[in-house]
Amino acid sequence: MLDFITRLFGQQKQSRETAKERLRLVLIHDRASISPSVMGELKEELIAVISRYMEIDEDAIEINLSDVEDSVALVANIPVKNLKRTAQA
Amino acid sequence: MGEALVITSGKGGVGKTTTVANLGTALAKRGNTVVLVDADIGLRNLDVVMGLENRIVYDLVDVVEGYCRLRQALIRDKRVEGLCLLPAAQTRDKNAVNPEQMVALIEELKEQFDYVLIDCPAGIEQGFRNALAGAQRAVVVTTPEVSAVRDADRIIGLVEASQLPTPTLVINRMRANMVKHGDMMSIDDILEVLAVELLGVVPEDDYIVVSTNKGEPAVLHNNSKAGLSYRDIASRIMGEDVPIPVPAESEGLIVRLRRMFGSR
Ligand SMILES: Nc1ncnc2c1ncn2[C@@H]1O[C@H](COP(=O)(O)OP(=O)(O)OP(=O)(O)O)[C@@H](O)[C@H]1O
Ligand SMILES: [Mg+2]
Numbered sequence: 370m371l372d373f374i375t376r377l378f379g380q381q382k383q384s385r386e387t388a389k390e391r392l393r394l395v396l397i398h399d400r401a402s403i404s405p406s407v408m409g410e411l412k413e414e415l416i417a418v419i420s421r422y423m424e425i426d427e428d429a430i431e432i433n434l435s436d437v438e439d440s441v442a443l444v445a446n447i448p449v450k451n452l453k454r455t456a457q458a
Numbered sequence: 459m460g461e462a463l464v465i466t467s468g469k470g471g472v473g474k475t476t477t478v479a480n481l482g483t484a485l486a487k488r489g490n491t492v493v494l495v496d497a498d499i500g501l502r503n504l505d506v507v508m509g510l511e512n513r514i515v516y517d518l519v520d521v522v523e524g525y526c527r528l529r530q531a532l533i534r535d536k537r538v539e540g541l542c543l544l545p546a547a548q549t550r551d552k553n554a555v556n557p558e559q560m561v562a563l564i565e566e567l568k569e570q571f572d573y574v575l576i577d578c579p580a581g582i583e584q585g586f587r588n589a590l591a592g593a594q595r596a597v598v599v600t601t602p603e604v605s606a607v608r609d610a611d612r613i614i615g616l617v618e619a620s621q622l623p624t625p626t627l628v629i630n631r632m633r634a635n636m637v638k639h640g641d642m643m644s645i646d647d648i649l650e651v652l653a654v655e656l657l658g659v660v661p662e663d664d665y666i667v668v669s670t671n672k673g674e675p676a677v678l679h680n681n682s683k684a685g686l687s688y689r690d691i692a693s694r695i696m697g698e699d700v701p702i703p704v705p706a707e708s709e710g711l712i713v714r715l716r717r718m719f720g721s722r
Contacts, residue, residue: 383640389647392604396611396651 397434401441408432415445424451460491462564462574463695464593466617466625468609470580472601473630476666476676478577479507480685483675484692486541490572493532495564496546497589498579499554505545509673510535519547522559528566537678542571552584557591564592573695582616590617596625597657602632602643611652626657628691633662645704658691659702660684 398404403411412432419425426448435444465474465481478494486492496504499519505511516531521544528544535541544567547554567574578589590596596617600610610627617625629648636642645659663684669676676685677692693700 385637385640385643385647388604388643389651392607392643392651395604395608399608399612400615 393436397436397441401434403434408434415447419447421453423449423453426450460568460570460572460574461595462568462576462593463595463597464497464576464578464589465597465599466578466586466589466613467580467599467606468582468613469600469606472599472606473628473660474580474599475503475507475577476670477597477599477628477630477660477688478504478575479675480677480688481692481695482541482573482575483508483535483538484677484689485573485575485695486535486538487677487689488692488696489540490696491540491542491570492573492575493542493544493567493571495544495567495574495576497560497576497585499546499585499588500548500551501579502546502548504577505533505543506673507670508535508543508675510543510545511673514545517545517547518563519550519554522555522563528563537674552579552588555588557587560588560591562592582612586616590620590622593622596622597628598625598654599628599630600648600652601630602637602648607643607648607651614652614654624654626655627652628658628660629656630660631662632659645702656702657694658687660687660691 398408412430415432416425416427416430429446429448431444431446433444434441436442465478467474475498482492482494494504494508496502496518498504502517505514510533513533516526518531520526521528521531532542532544535543564574564576574592576589576593579585598610598613598617600606614625627649629645632645633642637644645656649656661683663676663682665676665679665682666684669679669682669685675688676682677688679685690700690702
């Protein structure tokens with residue numbers, strides 16, 4: 370009954386929506402043929418490269434493939450803690 | 459010259475064998491000559507679903523290896539005129555046959571039958587490649603679940619990468635009531651991500667279990683909802699324009715409230 374009431378007032382996210390969203394995301398990865406482990410490697414290498422130029426918050430990094438109007442984009446959110454002082458004069 | 463269709467899915471247990479048995483029976487009932495080919499070598503099922511398991515003498519591998527003539531291995535279904543089964547070998551593995559041999563076999567069958575329906579094994583390995591080898595058209599079966607649709611997407615890609623045209627889709631085990639309550643993906647949800655043509659929708663139907671128990675395809679039973687859907691799909695395969703009934707979509711809050719308070 371409680372289940373019915375929460376659904377009636379649409380507070381609960383219905384599992385159909387959850388299924389659609391999960392399917393959409395998993396297909397983006399499948400179609401781009403990038404597995405989670407490859408994404409992990411990509412992330413490690415990005416961290417290594419960017420860390421040479423700035424101090425970044427490694428734990429807060431988010432790297433995802435997402436679909437932007439029919440095409441797939443690699444979206445990275447990399448919080449910067451500090452810019453490194455350049456050695457050059 | 460007949461036409462060969464492969465029924466495939468990627469994910470196992472979504473209803474390929476059920477679909478082959480019912481479509482084949484429905485097509486034969488419509489006056490076509492039909493042969494059902496069980497390409498699931500090592501895990502044969504179609505014979506049992508069709509209720510023909512006690513009549514097997516030779517199998518597909520025997521034919522391919524030349525131990526018997528094709529004619530000797532075909533089992534004629536006594537219930538429906540024009541319907542035959544070519545059973546899979548149970549004690550061999552999928553590598554006992556190669557795609558070239560399948561092409562030759564299916565060609566020979568197409569000369570004798572209007573429709574050749576090939577029951578593909580689950581997976582994307584050798585058995586899948588064998589099942590696809592001789593076919594002109596592919597039908598992908600899925601259920602309204604994330605894992606099944608995901609695998610269907612992969613299979614559609616693999617079918618397109620072979621020489622075949624884009625497959626059509628059968629959505630099996632649909633539960634209109636669950637869709638209505640927002641707990642199952644709808645036909646549109648699935649078509650939106652897969653972007654293929656819909657061949658038919660088969661409802662979840664307890665009678666499928668009964669028919670599998672008996673070895674009698676559900677299309678032989680007039681009251682089976684799944685059987686009715688399969689008859690429609692058979693008509694569409696024959697090129698007839700039979701509309702696909704779309705169950706009501708999820709209702710909005712207002713509709714639900716109205717219904718609750720008795721007004722319409
Ligand atoms: N529409 C339906 N309603 C109820 N039960 C169904 C329906 N379709 C299939 N089933 C049941 O689901 C099970 C799997 O079906 P089936 O053997 O046809 O799948 P499959 O894709 O051929 O499996 P496999 O990948 O193992 O070959 C069976 O027990 C069958 O009775
Ligand atoms: Mg099967």
